[in-house]
Amino acid sequence: MGEKVTLDKIADKSVFEQKYRYKNKIGDRADSKIRQRKYVVESLCRDFSDKKATALALRIMNCSASQKCNQPFCPMCRHKKQELFAKYVIDKFGSVSADKLRLLTILHSVHYNPLDINSDLIKKLRKDMDNLFDKIQDCADDNIRFIGAFEIDAIAGDEELSDRKVNTLSALGYDKDAKNACFLLHFHAVMYIPSFQNPKYDIEREIRKYYNGSHQVDFTDLHKDKTHDENLHNMATYMLKFRLQHSKSVASDDDEKQFTRTQYSSLYSYPIAKSVVMAVDRCGGFQGLITRRLK
Numbered sequence: 001m002g003e004k005v006t007l008d009k010i011a012d013k014s015v016f017e018q019k020y021r022y023k024n025k026i027g028d029r030a031d032s033k034i035r036q037r038k039y040v041v042e043s044l045c046r047d048f049s050d051k052k053a054t055a056l057a058l059r060i061m062n063c064s065a066s067q068k069c070n071q072p073f074c075p076m077c078r079h080k081k082q083e084l085f086a087k088y089v090i091d092k093f094g095s096v097s098a099d100k101l102r103l104l105t106i107l108h109s110v111h112y113n114p115l116d117i118n119s120d121l122i123k124k125l126r127k128d129m130d131n132l133f134d135k136i137q138d139c140a141d142d143n144i145r146f147i148g149a150f151e152i153d154a155i156a157g158d159e160e161l162s163d164r165k166v167n168t169l170s171a172l173g174y175d176k177d178a179k180n181a182c183f184l185l186h187f188h189a190v191m192y193i194p195s196f197q198n199p200k201y202d203i204e205r206e207i208r209k210y211y212n213g214s215h216q217v218d219f220t221d222l223h224k225d226k227t228h229d230e231n232l233h234n235m236a237t238y239m240l241k242f243r244l245q246h247s248k249s250v251a252s253d254d255d256e257k258q259f260t261r262t263q264y265s266s267l268y269s270y271p272i273a274k275s276v277v278m279a280v281d282r283c284g285g286f287q288g289l290i291t292r293r294l295k
């Protein structure tokens with residue numbers, strides 16, 4: 001950690017790429033991962049007086065095969081974690097029939113001050129979800145189970161959102177007249193739907209009663225054209241994508257729904273990227289964001 005970071009060093013691509021271990025591990029995708037890492041480090045190092053951000057950049061920069069940084073925005077560590085997480089999800093849900101599984105998305109809140117997104121907030125939202133699922137559990141024959149993760153998306157101040165999205169997000173704190181960037185905290189999970197004592201009990205309706213904003217909750221079936229393991233793998237990696245790009249969906253204005261079809265467009269600006277990276281860090285990284293209920 002004694003190495004001094006300078007912008008020159010960051011700009012010198014060879015510093016990154018020579019010591020980089022991607023090429024022989026992930027082949028063709030290495031170039032984009034190398035670019036991603038450079039972009040993350042650059043976004044964290046716009047202001048060297050910010051010691052926290054600079055230290056994080058240094059950890060990511062010095063990540064090596066023998067000393068992994070385990071940071072969500074380190075492309076190599078993220079890739080590794082996504083694959084491990086996918087194995088874990090397949091281990092837990094691989095033998096469950098697909099019609100009992102859903103991808104659950106809950107939009108939680110929009111924040112203009114990224115400092116408001118921290119581990120205390122995550123703890124509170126987890127507790128809210130727990131209380132809701134405890135209540136639903138009372139009506140079920142077997143246990144509700146899920147594996148998920150919180151995620152932070154940024155919306156640029158000048159981003160054009162669909163009317164529907166404006167409507168949905170306004171109930172969660174979005175102000176369409178504010179010209180500042182804001183951050184949407186949300187949650188995705190692979191969820192096992194138990195059977196209920198009353199066969200007419202509708203778990204989706206109960207979740208929507210609690211999170212009652214329009215389109216605040218989404219329930220997506222697994223894709224019919226993929227194998228079960230492919231579906232679980234895709235959902236697991238989707239939950240830990242830690243993207244730094246504004247999302248635009250292909251089919252409709254509903255980019256939460258198309259979990260394998262989200263099209264990525266422009267990169268976040270440096271200040272926005274830094275806000276997202278630091279918010280994830282405040283929340284405790286992978287372990288702070290991953291949330292499960294598996295009893």
Ligand SMILES: [Zn+2]
Nearest residue numbers: 063069074077
């Ligand atoms: Zn790393």
